[in-house]
Amino acid sequence: MTLAELFRHPDRFIGCIAIGRVARRRPGDRLRVGGYETVLDDSDCAEFDALGEALLYRAGDTFSIVAQGFDYPSLARCPALADDGRCAIHLHGKPLTCEVVPLDPLVPDSLQYLVLAERARSAVYLGSACIQEGKRDDAPLLVDQGHVADRDAREALARRRRALELEREVWTQAVFDALRADLFDSPAALARIPSGGFLTISLVPALLTVAAASERSRQLCIDYIDSQLRLIERSIAQALTRRRLDDRPVTQQLRGFANAYRHAKERLERAAVSSEDGVRSNVMPAHTGIDAYLSGATSTH
Secondary structure, eight states: OOHHHHHHSTTTOEEEEEEEEEOOOOTTOEEEETTEEEEOOHHHHHHHHHHHHHHOEEESEEEEEEEEEEOOGGGOSOTTBOTTSSBTTTTSOOOHHHHHTTSOTTSOGGGHHHHHHHHHHHHHHTTOOOOOSSOBTTBOOOEETTEEOOHHHHHHHHHHHHHHHHHIIIIIHHHHHHHIIIIITOHHHHTTSOTTSEEEEOSHHHHHHHHTTOHHHHHHHHHHHHHHHHHHHHHHHHHHHHTOGGGHHHHHHHHHHHHHHHHHHHHHHHHHHHHHTTSOOSOOSOOTTHHHHHTTOSOOO
8 A cells, every 4th residue: 555545434443563574586586476487687687776776775685665554464364354254445535556456566467467477376375266367358468478468457457566666755755765775774783674574663664754854744643543543442442342363463462563653752742842932843844745645645746
């Protein structure tokens, strides 16, 4: 999700920052998924590098930094699903990343067929056959001959990539810079990022970044924190009634999120008092579009 999408649904999704390690691709690398295999050439790697320059972060290794919804894995369902299994926010700010499924914006279009092959294997494991090979009259052809054939899918990929670039402008680059010394340049800290998974941390570094843009952004962040604290409290209370041992690590992390939110709110409120007293505060000159972005606009320009 984007930060703006999390702000649009503060009472539904618990927000966090997800940091993942992304493999650097080099000519000669062999990618194999089931019966599909390809050996990357210079052109393939150039496409990966172009996406990496726009969407990822390098500090020795390559990393992704995104906003993400956080919930108990034991629930095994999206918080936006209604009781009938349909999306409850389909027409009310459904996240862009949902439109991209089952494709991957971090993979060049020419190699999306490998993404589909991997997704198909996962879908079969989950008891679904929603991704199939070959043309059908009752379903769109997503990829064909090394390109994304479906126009809606191509446009969804492009929108998601633009959204990630915008996130970089608004907050992810600043968070990367802020965390570099303590995380990205520390081998011991980097060991916390699991292979093939994510390190999830509080959304607070992102909030402090955008709150500094203006007084309006600061107040939007405080309102968001209040909503998140209520949602976290409800989520923990429900988990305690389920009495599942595998919920305990998530409950502990959510309590950590809540504690970080409370400290961040105090900091933001102190910044407002300092400003009112005529003392220089931590609030920076307004970024002309962050207020609109956090309020649900699609662009800061």
